[in-house]
Amino acid sequence: MPYPGVFKPIKKGNFRVSPFQVNKQWSINNASYSSSGYTLQQAVFRKGITPIGTTTLSTYGQNYGTAGTVQHISNFYGADNDPINTYDQSFQHVIWHSVNHKYYKFPYDPANNLGASNRNTIEKRLFLSASNFTIPYFKVGESIKPGSLKVTDTSNDFILNDDRKGNLRDSLITSQSFATASNLVGYWGFNEEFKKFKYNYGYHSKDIVFESNAYEVDVKSQVENTGFFPGIKTTGGFASASGIQAVFDGSSYIKTDAYKALNFDKDDEFAISFWYMGNISQSISSSNANSLITKRGVNDKLVLNKKTRKREVVEEDRTLTRYPFDIEVLNQDAGVTENGKIRFRRSDGVITYSSASATQFTGSQFHIVAQKSGSYLELWVDGTREIKSLDSVPGEVLNYSKLMFGSMNRNLHNALSGSVDEVRIYNYGLSETAIKSLANNHFLSGSAYQTSVAGNVFYKSGQVVISSPMPKYQKALGQGGNDTNAIWGVDYKGTHTIYENEVLVEVPAGHSNVSMNPTALQRANTDRLKKEFTGSLTPYITTIGLYNNDAQLLAIGKLAQPIAKRSDVDMNFIVRWDY
Numbered sequence: 001m002p003y004p005g006v007f008k009p010i011k012k013g014n015f016r017v018s019p020f021q022v023n024k025q026w027s028i029n030n031a032s033y034s035s036s037g038y039t040l041q042q043a044v045f046r047k048g049i050t051p052i053g054t055t056t057l058s059t060y061g062q063n064y065g066t067a068g069t070v071q072h073i074s075n076f077y078g079a080d081n082d083p084i085n086t087y088d089q090s091f092q093h094v095i096w097h098s099v100n101h102k103y104y105k106f107p108y109d110p111a112n113n114l115g116a117s118n119r120n121t122i123e124k125r126l127f128l129s130a131s132n133f134t135i136p137y138f139k140v141g142e143s144i145k146p147g148s149l150k151v152t153d154t155s156n157d158f159i160l161n162d163d164r165k166g167n168l169r170d171s172l173i174t175s176q177s178f179a180t181a182s183n184l185v186g187y188w189g190f191n192e193e194f195k196k197f198k199y200n201y202g203y204h205s206k207d208i209v210f211e212s213n214a215y216e217v218d219v220k221s222q223v224e225n226t227g228f229f230p231g232i233k234t235t236g237g238f239a240s241a242s243g244i245q246a247v248f249d250g251s252s253y254i255k256t257d258a259y260k261a262l263n264f265d266k267d268d269e270f271a272i273s274f275w276y277m278g279n280i281s282q283s284i285s286s287s288n289a290n291s292l293i294t295k296r297g298v299n300d301k302l303v304l305n306k307k308t309r310k311r312e313v314v315e316e317d318r319t320l321t322r323y324p325f326d327i328e329v330l331n332q333d334a335g336v337t338e339n340g341k342i343r344f345r346r347s348d349g350v351i352t353y354s355s356a357s358a359t360q361f362t363g364s365q366f367h368i369v370a371q372k373s374g375s376y377l378e379l380w381v382d383g384t385r386e387i388k389s390l391d392s393v394p395g396e397v398l399n400y401s402k403l404m405f406g407s408m409n410r411n412l413h414n415a416l417s418g419s420v421d422e423v424r425i426y427n428y429g430l431s432e433t434a435i436k437s438l439a440n441n442h443f444l445s446g447s448a449y450q451t452s453v454a455g456n457v458f459y460k461s462g463q464v465v466i467s468s469p470m471p472k473y474q475k476a477l478g479q480g481g482n483d484t485n486a487i488w489g490v491d492y493k494g495t496h497t498i499y500e501n502e503v504l505v506e507v508p509a510g511h512s513n514v515s516m517n518p519t520a521l522q523r524a525n526t527d528r529l530k531k532e533f534t535g536s537l538t539p540y541i542t543t544i545g546l547y548n549n550d551a552q553l554l555a556i557g558k559l560a561q562p563i564a565k566r567s568d569v570d571m572n573f574i575v576r577w578d579y
Contacts, residue, residue, distance in 0.1 A: 007547065008512055014504035023145050023493040026135075030478055030486045037136040038490075040477055043096035045128040045194055099132050099465060103458060116458040121165035123453045127243075127467045128194045130455075131476040133490065135462035141496035143459040148493035151455075151464065155487045156472050157444055162457050162492075168466065172445045173452035177437040179273075179430055181450070185261040186210060186425035188221065188254070188405075189449070190244045191469050193228040201229045201244070210256070221256040225249075226406070231421045232275045232365055234443035234471055242441065243449065243469035245275070245421035248406035250283035253415065255298060256403040262295070262425060264324040264372075265398040266348065266391075271371035271426040272325065273438045275448070278418020279363050280340040282331040289328040289343060290416045293423070296323035297409035298402040315402075317409040322349035324397040327370050328414065329361065344370040344379045344387070348395030353377055358386045367439035367448075373429025383439035385432070422448055443472055464490070498578050505544055505573040509566070539565045544573055 028038055103111040104126040111117045117124070133151075135144070147164035160168040169175075188210045196204055207220040226248060230241030246254060256262070264270045272293060282290045291297070301316040326345040330338050340360035346353050359366070359381045369380040372391060379387035405423070407415040424438070441448040454473050455466035466476040478486020520530060540562035546555040557575045565571070 007551075008505070008507060010503060010505065010546070014506065016502045018500045018502065019497050020500065021142075022496055022498055023148070024141070024496065025491070025493050026139055027489065027491045029489040033490075037139065039134040041090055041095045041132045041134070042092055043099055043130040043132055044092045045096050046093045046198075095132060096126075096128075096130060099130060099463075100126055103456070103463065103465065111458060116460050116463075117166050117456070121167075122456060123167050123451060124456055125191070125451075125453070125467065126465070127191065127469050128200070129474050130465055130467035131473075133464040133466075133477060135464070135492070137462065139494055140462035141494040143495050144457060144462060145493040145495050146459055148491075149457050149464065150491045151466070151477075151488070152491075153476055153478075153488040155478060155485050156475055158454070158472055158476075160454055160466070166456050166458065167453045168455040168457060168464070169452045170454050171452075173447050174437075174445070175447075175452045177433045178447065178450050179271075179424070179426060179434040179438060180428070183426045183428045184424060185427050186219075186256075186403075186423075188246070188423040190228055190231070190246050190421065193244050197228075201227070203227045208254075219256070219259060221254050224253050224255070224410075226252045226254055229419075231469070232277075232441055232448065234441050234446060236442045236444060238443040238471065240443070240471040242446070242471055243421065245277075245419045246405065247419045248416045250415045250417045251412060253407035253410065253412070254405040255410070258295075258300075258400045258402050261427065262403055263398055263400065264427075266324075266393065266396050268324075269372050269374070269427065269429040270325070271369060271373070271428065271430045272327065272423075273367070273369045273426070273430070273435070274423040275365055275367050275421040275441075276329070276342070276361065276418060277363070277365040278329065278361065278416065280332055280360070282329075283417045284412065284415045285331050285333050287414055288334040288338075289330050289414060290418075291326075291328050291404065291406065291408045291414045292342070292416060292418075292420065293325070293327045294323070294404050294408060295399065295401050296320040296326055297404055297407075297413065299400060300402075315410065317411050317413070318401075319408065319413070320399055320401055321347060322395075322397060322399050323347055323401065324399070325370065327368070329416070329418070330356065342368055342370075342379065342381070344377065346372075346377070346391075346393055346397050348393050348397050350395060351393050353389070353391065353393050355379060355387045355389060357381055367441075369430060369435050369438065371426075371429050378429075380435050380439075383432075383436040424450075443470075446470060500576060500578050503546060503575045505575055507565070507571040507573065509568055509570050512565070541565050544575055546575065 028036055033040060103116065104124050109119070112119050147162055149162035151160040151168060158170055158172065160170055163169050193208065194200060203225060205224050208223055209220055226246050228244050229247055231243035231245035233239050234242055274293065276292060284290065297317060297319060299316050299318055300313045302311055303314050305312050324346055328343050330341045330343060332339050338356065340362050341356040342361065343354060343356045355377070357379055367382050371378050375391055377389050377391050378385055405420060407413065437447045438450070440446055449469060454468045454470065455464065457464050466473055477488050542559055542562045544557045545553050547553055555575065555577055
């Protein structure tokens with residue numbers, strides 16, 4: 001008689017779990033995000049900054065005064081109050097610091113430790129305002145699928161695409177035309193200086209850190225009485241200040257030590273790119289020119305300390321006759337045909353190359369490139385070459401003078417009244433394409449900051465942060481749905497891990513071929529079948545159940561059609577389920 005048992009142990013090796021990932025597409029827009037569990041919060045650095053989404057934002061950082069005179073302080077300080085988000089009553093400056101601490105704070109950066117970002121591939125810059133979009137966990141899963149997120153904001157004219165590295169890139173900004181970043185040996189952008197002030201902007205005298213690819217340690221510049229205020233204006237259909245610029249008023253300078261990478265000899269190629277704005281009439285006119293960027297006025301000198309009898313290094317103000325570059329602006333004493341022009345010079349101490357731009361700078365902002373490319377010295381204004389001359393200086397031009405912005409030396413000789421921004425020094429000659437890219441500050445496609453990154457996506461936490469010096473991103477994603485002009489959408493894929501479970505159920509011949517109905521047994525608590533079930537009746541299998549050791553049902557599988565249970569052959573079934 002066949003064995004009537006209905007339970008068969010599962011062998012240890014007959015169970016397998018196979019995990020695999022699936023992605024679910026999600027789309028949300030300005031009309032439905034809040035009701036769907038998403039959160040949008042605007043953030044500003046601190047009290048006194050005009051709240052995002054208010055009608056007064058349009059005047060933010062745009063008051064330049066007349067005739068190019070940069071107006072300071074009163075035009076840029078907001079009211080000393082808490083900027084409150086207009087749709088959820090949250091404090092915008094609290095949100096900013098929370099985002100900064102979690103994802104951006106340097107050198108302590110929890111996001112790197114939590115796997116939320118990769119410092120080798122992500123470009124993180126948190127400007128003084130940001131839009132923070134949070135995706136709920138159950139619509140993220142384990143993470144946002146890298147490369148899947150897209151932000152479309154038609155009210156602010158931009159589309160941002162996730163580059164799989166945590167960066168949100170604007171396709172209108174073409175990175176193919178950028179100058180080669182690996183050749184950048186000095187960069188002063190000033191866009192981090194807002195963190196030093198009680199209000200939006202101001203003056204200070206202390207050290208700042210500039211970015212450079214040439215050094216393994218941070219290189220500091222000393223700032224003296226320099227103002228930091230809204231920077232270069234965008235061009236095109238929307239004119240507004242972008243970033244932060246350094247402002248000199250005749251009593252200011254920025255001084256950087258004479259690092260080797262900035263000290264070019266007579267055969268070295270180099271390029272100096274910067275934005276300049278100032279008046280023809282200078283407050284200091286001891287000569288007919290005022291210093292913009294120079295390397296000829298401050299040196300270290302070794303002297304004997306008479307008290308300690310030890311040698312020590314002190315700074316000395318000098319006017320060297322040998323220098324690799326000297327860039328200045330001609331002032332009112334240069335005459336009506338020359339004043340306002342930029343002059344580019346270099347000298348070996350005997351022969352001096354000197355050439356002035358064709359353009360006279362009369363208070364508007366201009367982009368300047370002074371460079372040595374091959375054997376030629378060139379001066380470019382707003383992406384157009386105005387001077388190209390063979391380098392006529394035969395001797396060595398290298399010196400160990402310190403790099404100065406805004407003054408010849410610490411004694412304010414030929415000190416400047418005006419502003420500079422986005423100062424970049426390269427150790428090669430720039431192409432026309434790269435120069436035009438540096439000179440482009442169009443409000444849609446501007447590449448003056450040499451990046452197409454307008455924000456970041458942190459995949460595992462479901463956070464999207466949009467922040468950039470460019471004005472078009474400063475009202476990104478509208479104002480929490482209360483802005484009737486806001487039209488935007490976010491599309492992405494959530495990543496979910498599915499576990500496929502597979503059990504091989506082995507049913508030997510003569511086993512498990514009876515009904516589980518207890519009425520088929522001769523009596524309770526026995527496994528002997530009644531006589532009418534012991535004949536030639538062939539049972540059919542319709543259901544397979546998986547039980548634990550306590551006979552508790554864990555999973556049940558229904559067959560699409562009954563299968564005859566034969567008593568002369570072994571039978572195998574595979575039960576699969578996902579979760």
